[in-house]
Amino acid sequence: MGSPVLVPYASLIQVDRSLATPVYLQVVHQVINAIQRGYFSEGHKMPGSRRLAEILELHRNTVVASYAELEAQGWITIVPSSGTYVSATRSERPRKLGTPAALLSTYPPKPGFAYRRWAQLDDPFGQSHARLAFDDGLPDPRMSHLHHLSRLLHTNMRRRSNQGKLSPRSQRGRGYYQENLANFLNLTRGLHIAPSNMLITRSQELSIYIVAETLISAGDHVMVGNPSYFATNMILQKAGARIMAVPVDEGGIDVDAVRAFCERYPLRLLYVTPHHHYPTTVTLQASRRLALLELSAQYGFVILEDDYDYDFHYEGSPLLPMASADTQGMVVYVGTFGKSLASGFRSGFIVAPAPLINEMGKLLGIMDRYGDVLTELALGELIEDGEIHRYLKKATLQYRARRDHLATLLDQHLGGLVQYRKPAGGLAIWTRWSHAVNLMQLAKACAKRDLFLPLYLLYQSKTHCGIRLGYGSLSPDELTEAVGTLAEAAGQIMQG
Secondary structure, eight states: OOOOOSSOHHHHSOOOTTSSSOHHHHHHHHHHHHHHTTSSOTTOEEOOHHHHHHHHTOOHHHHHHHHHHHHHHTSEEEETTTEEEEOOOSOOSOOOOSOHHHHHTSOOSSOSSOOOOOGGGOOOSOOOOOSEEOOSSOOOGGGSOHHHHHHHHHHHHHOGGGTGGGSTTOOHHHHHHHHHHHHHHHHHHOOOOOGGGEEEESOHHHHHHHHHHHHOOTTOEEEEEESOOHHHHHHHHHTTOEEEEEEEETTEEOHHHHHHHHTTSOOOEEEEOOSSOTTTOOOOOHHHHHHHHHHHHHHTOEEEEEETTTTOBOSSOOOOOGGGGOSSSOEEEEEEETTTSOGGGOEEEEEOOHHHHHHHHHHHHHHOSSOOHHHHHHHHHHHHTTHHHHHHHHHHHHHHHHHHHHHHHHHHHHTTTEEEOOOSBSSEEEEEEOTTSOHHHHHHHHHHTTEEOOGGGEEESSSOEEEEEEOTTSOHHHHHHHHHHHHHHHHHHHHO
């Protein structure tokens, strides 16, 4: 038996043989951890390899290998015929941190320094384990072209000609997608753009973030609809914008209110979702679109046009985006390609005059230098071979049927309590409720019945009492059950 051990090496250095990390490296890491936390100070004499092996119940060769690695990294110094000593460290005095074993086996519960707290970016989505859930208008991943998309990914990974496109220094992979996406947008949205007018991003929200960071300074007046898309509002607030809400009626943004504001104050940016206003789904009238373009040129404010669900329309041809009629370079157009696909296969984009795209590209280059070339190659091929058009045609028929089914359910179960107008497109219906209904209580009552009604869908104020109900992600049977549950919960609220 060896002499008593005054330092609790067995508590400070604990080996877990079930881990994939080699045992000698586990010893190395935990010795370094103990040195960094002040348990082994500079000059501390470590046990000999044989003695430490006895303490830790390890083979001596394992400890020898650990000491060799620690010496190579500069944490210890092995002095022949003298012993093994901890080398100089940044921390000269050991800290009294309580029970060593407990502290070394857990990560610090909080940072030891001050940091900025993003109050305006608190998570609005919430979490739930409910079996059914409404959202704000997402597509159904079960309808996605997953088999075809996975085949495209696999094919593009194996093509020898694509190996060069995967290099971080190559722009050929992204250029292929940009060219095809530009052609797709020109064909479907009446644009006249080249790849140089486009920036590819990971998502719609990232696109808006890049635009806000590039165009908005602290204190700038920015105008949004009342109500508006909550995520965009959060991004604009984070950029330092002073957000002004403008009324929205059945014809979209109130142009007279925009004009009146511009006559009194400088307006930097107007955010609009003209195809289907978020959350109310109304379409911005053609006359108002032209009026806003004229006001933008007259007063010099940017129009940030978000076409988040342009691909879904059910009643004739949709109005073309405002960007298609912009002749003065006042519109920055953002959207999502592949909204009908599974979320991992979508990409965001920004369309603007080339000099602005170049500046925004600098920011994107720092934030997301490499992008997702494989997915972009697959999406580019989806456009080039025409498969995206065939898929959208099929998906549109199914989503239209779900819209009609939800409208029928609302009439049957909530006809006396809810008003709505069936939208001409998109994946959600805006429902207007009696102000007698407390929507927060309604959401809680739904949760008790295994239906999640996220708080970001609820709009309750002096002027609004509405819920945006997405129908795209729910099957007809799921919609039937969800609306039945919603009606049952609403009945309970009204009776109580």
